[in-house]
Amino acid sequence: MRTRPLxxxxxxxxxxGSEVARIMTTHADDLAxxxxxxxxxxxxxxxxxxxxxxxIDPALVTTDATALVKRGDIDVVVEVIGGIEPARTLITTAxxxxxxxxxxxKALLAQDxxxxxxxxxxxxxDLYYEAAVAGAIPLIRPLRESLAGDKVxxxxxxxxxxxxxxxxxxxxxGAGYQEALDEATALGYAEADPTADVEGFDAxxxxxxxxxxAFHTRVRLDDVHREGMTEVTAADFASAKExxxxxxxxxxxxxxxxxxxxxxxxxxxxxxLSHPLANVRGAYNAVFVEAEAAGQLMFYGPGAGGAPTAxxxxxxxxxxxxxRLGGGRGPGESAYAALPVSPMGEVVTRYHISLxxxxxxxxxxxxxxxxxxHGVSIDTVRQSGKDGEASLVVVTHRASDAALGGTVEALRxxxxxxxxxxxxxxxxx
Amino acid sequence: MRTRPLxxxxxxxxxxGSEVARIMTTHADDLAxxxxxxxxxxxxxxxxxxxxxxxIDPALVTTDATALVKRGDIDVVVEVIGGIEPARTLITTAxxxxxxxxxxxKALLAQDxxxxxxxxxxxxxDLYYEAAVAGAIPLIRPLRESLAGDKVxxxxxxxxxxxxxxxxxxxxxGAGYQEALDEATALGYAEADPTADVEGFDAxxxxxxxxxxAFHTRVRLDDVHREGMTEVTAADFASAKExxxxxxxxxxxxxxxxxxxxxxxxxxxxxxLSHPLANVRGAYNAVFVEAEAAGQLMFYGPGAGGAPTAxxxxxxxxxxxxxRLGGGRGPGESAYAALPVSPMGEVVTRYHISLxxxxxxxxxxxxxxxxxxHGVSIDTVRQSGKDGEASLVVVTHRASDAALGGTVEALRxxxxxxxxxxxxxxxxx
Numbered sequence: 027m028r029t030r031p032l033x034x035x036x037x038x039x040x041x042x043g044s045e046v047a048r049i050m051t052t053h054a055d056d057l058a059x060x061x062x063x064x065x066x067x068x069x070x071x072x073x074x075x076x077x078x079x080x081x082i083d084p085a086l087v088t089t090d091a092t093a094l095v096k097r098g099d100i101d102v103v104v105e106v107i108g109g110i111e112p113a114r115t116l117i118t119t120a121x122x123x124x125x126x127x128x129x130x131x132k133a134l135l136a137q138d139x140x141x142x143x144x145x146x147x148x149x150x151x152d153l154y155y156e157a158a159v160a161g162a163i164p165l166i167r168p169l170r171e172s173l174a175g176d177k178v179x180x181x182x183x184x185x186x187x188x189x190x191x192x193x194x195x196x197x198x199x200g201a202g203y204q205e206a207l208d209e210a211t212a213l214g215y216a217e218a219d220p221t222a223d224v225e226g227f228d229a230x231x232x233x234x235x236x237x238x239x240a241f242h243t244r245v246r247l248d249d250v251h252r253e254g255m256t257e258v259t260a261a262d263f264a265s266a267k268e269x270x271x272x273x274x275x276x277x278x279x280x281x282x283x284x285x286x287x288x289x290x291x292x293x294x295x296x297x298x299l300s301h302p303l304a305n306v307r308g309a310y311n312a313v314f315v316e317a318e319a320a321g322q323l324m325f326y327g328p329g330a331g332g333a334p335t336a337x338x339x340x341x342x343x344x345x346x347x348x349x350r351l352g353g354g355r356g357p358g359e360s361a362y363a364a365l366p367v368s369p370m371g372e373v374v375t376r377y378h379i380s381l382x383x384x385x386x387x388x389x390x391x392x393x394x395x396x397x398x399x400h401g402v403s404i405d406t407v408r409q410s411g412k413d414g415e416a417s418l419v420v421v422t423h424r425a426s427d428a429a430l431g432g433t434v435e436a437l438r439x440x441x442x443x444x445x446x447x448x449x450x451x452x453x454x455x
Numbered sequence: 456m457r458t459r460p461l462x463x464x465x466x467x468x469x470x471x472g473s474e475v476a477r478i479m480t481t482h483a484d485d486l487a488x489x490x491x492x493x494x495x496x497x498x499x500x501x502x503x504x505x506x507x508x509x510x511i512d513p514a515l516v517t518t519d520a521t522a523l524v525k526r527g528d529i530d531v532v533v534e535v536i537g538g539i540e541p542a543r544t545l546i547t548t549a550x551x552x553x554x555x556x557x558x559x560x561k562a563l564l565a566q567d568x569x570x571x572x573x574x575x576x577x578x579x580x581d582l583y584y585e586a587a588v589a590g591a592i593p594l595i596r597p598l599r600e601s602l603a604g605d606k607v608x609x610x611x612x613x614x615x616x617x618x619x620x621x622x623x624x625x626x627x628x629g630a631g632y633q634e635a636l637d638e639a640t641a642l643g644y645a646e647a648d649p650t651a652d653v654e655g656f657d658a659x660x661x662x663x664x665x666x667x668x669a670f671h672t673r674v675r676l677d678d679v680h681r682e683g684m685t686e687v688t689a690a691d692f693a694s695a696k697e698x699x700x701x702x703x704x705x706x707x708x709x710x711x712x713x714x715x716x717x718x719x720x721x722x723x724x725x726x727x728l729s730h731p732l733a734n735v736r737g738a739y740n741a742v743f744v745e746a747e748a749a750g751q752l753m754f755y756g757p758g759a760g761g762a763p764t765a766x767x768x769x770x771x772x773x774x775x776x777x778x779r780l781g782g783g784r785g786p787g788e789s790a791y792a793a794l795p796v797s798p799m800g801e802v803v804t805r806y807h808i809s810l811x812x813x814x815x816x817x818x819x820x821x822x823x824x825x826x827x828x829h830g831v832s833i834d835t836v837r838q839s840g841k842d843g844e845a846s847l848v849v850v851t852h853r854a855s856d857a858a859l860g861g862t863v864e865a866l867r868x869x870x871x872x873x874x875x876x877x878x879x880x881x882x883x884x
Contacts (some may be wrong), residue, residue, distance in 0.1 A: 052608065059791040060603050060671070142572060156601060162749035164593070171600075172585060172593035174489050175769020177482065181724020237519075242489070269575035288664040302755065305734065319478060320591035320756060320766035326731065327752035337748035352784010415790075 028063035028135070028141035028382075032347050035125070036070045037091050037099045037116055038107040039079055040129060043070070045336035047082050047105060057340070061347040065102075069089045069094045071116075080369045095120035103348050105129040106157075114138055121151045126350065128342040130157035130335055131320050136247045141236065141357035152340035152349055152356045160185050160311045162334030163327040164341070169315070170238045170357050178240040181279040181455065182197045182311030183308050185232040186225035187329040189255050189275040191215045191309045193294075195217040197272050202260050215309050225254035237279035237290040240315070241437035242363040245279075245290050249372040253293035262294075262448055265419065268408075268435040269452070271296040276453060282372070296378055297454035302326075304454075314454075340392060370400060371428030376405070376455065378421050381437065385416035387440045391419060396440065400433040401425065425437065456487065460495035461776050464529045464554070466520050466545055467536035468508055469502045471559060473559075473767035474512050475533060475772075485841040486769070490776040494531075498523045500545075519600040524549035531775050533768060534558040542576050543567055543677045546733055548578040549597045553717075555779065555877035557771040559764055565660035565676045566742050572788035581785045583771035586663045589614050589740040591763030592756040593770070598668045598744070599786050605746040607669040610708040611883065612742030613735050614661040616758040618650035618704040620644045622723075626701050631689050639817070654683035658706045666708035669744070671792040674708075680799040682722035691877055694809060697837075698881070699734050700725035705882060709802070717799040724760065725807055726883035733883075743883075769877065800857030803884065805834070807850050809876035810866065814845035814866050822847060825869065829856065829862040850881065 034050070036043055050057065050067055058064040070082060072093035079087065088094055095103055095116050103120040105127060107113045113134050116247050117127050122145070129135065135158050137140070146153040156166045160183070169178065184190050188210060195206040206444040208223070210216035222228045230250040237245040255275045266273050274297055279290045302324050313327025316322050349355055370442040383389045390409060397404050403423040410417055417435070430449075437443050462481070465472055479486065479507055482660055487493040487673070499511055500520035508516065517523055524532055524545050531550035534556060536542045542563050546556050551574070558564065564571070564587050575582040585595045598607065613619050617639060618846070624635040636653070639645035651657045659679040666674040684704045695702050708719045726733050731753050735741040740758025745751050757763040778784055812818045819838060826833050834851040839846055859878075866872050 045748065049604065053604075055605060056606065056671075056792075060789060105858075109704050160747075163752060164597035167596065167601050168593035171774055172596050172770040173766065174773035175482075175486060175771075176766040177485070242485075302731075305731065317591075317766060319474065319762040319769070321760075321763050323592060323754075323756035325752075325754060328750045331749040333751075334750050337602065337605040337746060340748070341601040344603035347602055349783060352783050354778060357777065360489060363485075369671065382643065441605065 027050065028351065029056065031064040031066035031100055032101040032350060033066050033068035034343065035094050035103045037067055037103060037105045039070050039072045039082070039104070040341065041332040042106040044079060044331040045264060046106065047271065047340050049340055057344065060344055062351050063347070065343070066101060066349060067113055081083040081360050091116050092119065095125065098123055100125045101350050102126050102343060104343060105146055106339065107130060107131070107286055110132065111299050115173045117142060117409055121145050121149045126152035126346045129155045129347055130337055130339055131155065131237060132231045136234040138369055139235065140244055140359060140361065147190065147358050152357065153197065154343050154345045154346055154356060155333045157338035159235055160313060161327065161329040161331060163325050163329065164315065165313055165325050166239060168325065169236070173315070173317055173320065176319045176373065178317045179281045179314060180316040181236050181240050182303070183277050184274055184303055184311050185277045185329065186229045186275060187221055187311055188216045188220065189296045190228070190306060190311070191225070192273060193258065193273055194307050195253065196258070196260065197263055200260055201431060202258060203258060210332030224253045224256050226275065229275060229292040233277035233279055233292050237278065237288060240279055241281060241288045241365055242360045243288060243365040244361045245288070245367055249290060249367040251291035251293070253428070255294045258294050258449070262426045262450060265378060265448070266296045269378065269421070271375045271452070273296050273450070274303060278453065282368060283373060287366045289368050289370070289373050291370060293451060295451040301454040314419050334403040360366060371426060371431070373427045374424050376424055376452040377420055377430050378419070378450045378452050379434070381418040381420070381443055382445040383418050384442040385411040385414050386442070387415070391418070391420065392440055392442055393437065397422070397433055400429050402429050402433050417447070456781065457492035460493040461672045461779060462495050462497035462528055463532040464498045464523050464532045465496060465866045466500045466532060467501050468511070469535070470761040471535040471768065473508060474761040475535065475768050478769055480510055480766055485881070486773065489773055490587045491780050493620070494776060497529060506634065518543050520659040521548065521639060524554065525551050525552050529554045531772060532556050534560060534771060535768065536560070536867065537562065537613070539563055539566060542845055544865035546571060547574050550578045552576050555775045557768055557775055558584045559768055560584065561664060562659045565663040566598045566757040568664065569673055569788060569790065570758050576787050578676070579784065581775045582783060583775055585771050586764045586767035588664055589742060590756065590758040590760060592740055592742065592754050592758065593670060594742055594754050597754065598665070602749065603743070605748045607744060607746045608710045609745040610665050610669050610742060611732070612706050613703055613732055613740050614706045614742065614758065615652055615704060616738030616740055617645045617649065617657045618658070619735060619740070621653070622684065622687065622702055623736050625687070625689065626798050627688055628691055629660070632685060632687060653685050655681045655704065658704060662706035662708055662719045662721050664708065666717060667790065669708055670710060670717045671789045672717060672792055672794040673790045674717065674796055678719060678796040680720035680722070684723045691879060694807060694877070695776065698725060698807065700727050700881070702879070703732060707882065711797060718797050718802050720799060720802060722799070722880060724882040726878040730883040750820050763883045769871070800855060801862070802856045803853050805851055805853055805880050805881040807848070807879045808863070809850070810847040810872055811874040811876055812845050812847050813871040814840040815841045815871070818845070819847065821869055821871055822849070822866065825865045826862055829858050829865065831858050831862050846876070
């Protein structure tokens with residue numbers, strides 16, 4: 027084994043960074059044996075240097091992250107700051123000054139992945155980011171490497187633990203959205219400002235990263251159709267139960283049937299209770315991958331948290347260190363397929379629509395006519411009513427989002443339709 | 456991109472090999488783009504050269520596998536023959552003549568992994584074998600690479616599709632073992648001689664490989680405690696149901712609580728219906744991994760079959776080809792921890808024991824005394840009886856296999872115990 031250590035700079039020492047530093051210290055011998063050389067924490071860049079950080083030599087702590095990544099003797103920079111800046115500039119500077127990079131930064135990778143990969147390729151550095159998607163779950167590496175000889179057609183996953191915790195609570199207790207969110211906040215599963223989670227921004231960033239890797243093409247964050255889950259109601263869960271379903275916030279990346287384009291989207295959807303994703307509880311994440319030869323695979327585990335995310339960071343750290351020693355390089359960006367990303371209107375799926383209608387003869391015929399006129403085939407209709415109020419629940423066969431949108435617009439214009447109570451996609455069948 | 460192709464020799468062209476060849480042909484452009492150079496099928500060694508192989512140039516087919524691997528211009532040898540010889544000699548010869556190796560051969564890797572890794576290290580070649588365990592499921596790579604910075608404490612999995620198909624059928628239809636085996640055979644899920652599957656040999660080989668990788672130590676096939684599932688009865692499933700459990704054939708690799716030793720075993724066990732492994736149906740495989748930082752992860756997918764296994768082979772092929780081009784090498788054997796493998800007697804788990812006993816007062820007290828004398832703590836007892844016949848079902852707290860064995864031996868000597876109807880371990884709680 028080489029005795030001269032590989033030097034690691036840590037950018038950020040919060041929940042994840044402190045776990046990375048802790049494991050680097052407590053498991054130093056194991057890491058050295060697995061890498062073939064010791065790894066040394068050579069510097070820790072933080073915003074608040076005065077905070078006591080157990081187990082970290084205060085002499086290593088600095089507020090000058092830029093100077094740290096420019097030192098020139100750093101082998102690997104681990105970036106766990108999050109957000110776009112200063113992370114982007116620091117990562118770029120680090121690679122320009124000789125370091126490879128391990129990042130957990132989904133927002134940055136989703137927005138600037140191609141540019142960062144270009145810097146890595148130009149400088150001959152590694153850029154790894156397993157921790158950016160689904161925490162501890164090995165997902166980026168299986169997609170980039172294990173499935174590198176296969177054709178991935180679909181990635182369908184629960185990639186945000188906060189929203190899964192909330193939806194799971196709503197499902198199991200019958201609580202409404204706000205009540206479940208309050209519980210999640212009290213238990214530390216939701217942040218004080220939960221917008222990034224509940225509006226689907228976090229999941230959309232992960233979807234963009236996953237779609238890009240899965241389909242060997244570039245998928246920009248703006249290419250991802252995004253709907254949050256703040257409007258999911260207890261009534262929606264009741265409807266889902268009647269269908270033998272539950273509701274999950276899903277990130278869905280699909281190759282079109284003709285293979286010539288892809289789509290990526292995040293929205294709440296009903297999935298059958300028999301689907302493995304339906305049983306993903308609490309803050310866990312799970313991702314289904316459908317590939318041509320492999321068939322259906324699922325990856326499941328903790329999607330967030332300090333230690334789980336640190337596990338993914340350290341796996342990347344070991345890989346990057348091995349590459350530094352062995353002279354190899356990990357896979358870079360693979361975007362050769364250059365497939366167009368289709369708009370949401372072209373996405374084809376099934377729908378569950380609840381309508382409030384007048385309780386009189388002929389309504390069902392009117393409604394059915396509208397569906398037929400828009401080319402949306404109905405699978406089942408359930409009609410119930412009393413006291414002049416009635417509801418119609420329509421479940422469709424597969425249809426495009428555009429066709430469904432046109433149908434709903436036309437339904438709203440019918441005198442006999444008093445309102446569209448909810449529209450939810452049905453996935454995983 | 457490099458235009459000179461990398462040359463691949465295929466040893467074996469059965470169910471898996473023919474899929475590998477097919478995908479190499481039909482997806483040649485994708486593979487070339489992902490690798491950075493075209494890959495060319497340079498030779499196919501088979502036993503029966505006269506069989507028509509669709510899509511394979513007959514000029515490439517040879518019966519002289521040794522000459523093929525000695526050619527010297529082969530970059531990668533893909534071995535999908537299976538069994539110990541001639542695979543072992545061919546793989547060794549291939550590495551000595553300049554090729555890296557991708558193998559799907561669990562029996563060989565379990566028996567001779569260290570020796571083959573030594574050849575690979577000595578010759579500077581890669582030795583990859585993702586397809587040897589759990590078919591298409593990325594498992595070896597996540598354990599070797601993604602979790603390389605973590606400490607794996609437990610691997611618990613369904614790694615044999617045939618036995619899972621049989622047990623799932625027994626569970627869902629109430630069928631007995633023979634009936635379910637016959638169905639599996641008729642449907643092609645079980646081989647004409649199912650011994651390797653139903654007696655747990657196949658799963659034991661996989662357990663040895665997984666334990667070695669997970670714990671960074673050598674685990675020989677002989678170190679794996681093995682019990683088949685031919686004696687599982689419909690009555691066992693009825694008992695499991697009463698416990699809220701089902702029965703699976705599990706491969707279990709564990710680090711002892713003190714971290715100083717490991718165990719590996721294959722046997723049928725009850726697991727709670729709430730455990731994700733309980734819902735693994737048909738011929739699917741799934742593996743739970745518990746790591747110190749990552750927590751609980753699960754990997755799920757098709758555990759066998761031509762295309763799924765080919766997917767894993769091709770992922771390895773792409774990785775090995777990238778290494779050939781880029782000058783790096785994948786991870787070799789990691790056995791630095793050199794942990795002893797403890798015998799089965801030291802394994803600690805829970806037990807479900809059914810006893811046929813005399814239906815008279817004092818029997819329960821006698822039985823409970825025997826458990827207490829052997830230090831096995833009882834969790835629950837259920838007593839039922841009529842017409843002088845009675846049964847006692849005892850579920851224990853955690854105890855060593857040795858203590859349980861001593862308990863059962865003593866129970867058999869009691870006049871009031873007419874027989875031990877079944878003993879089954881309870882896992883996954």
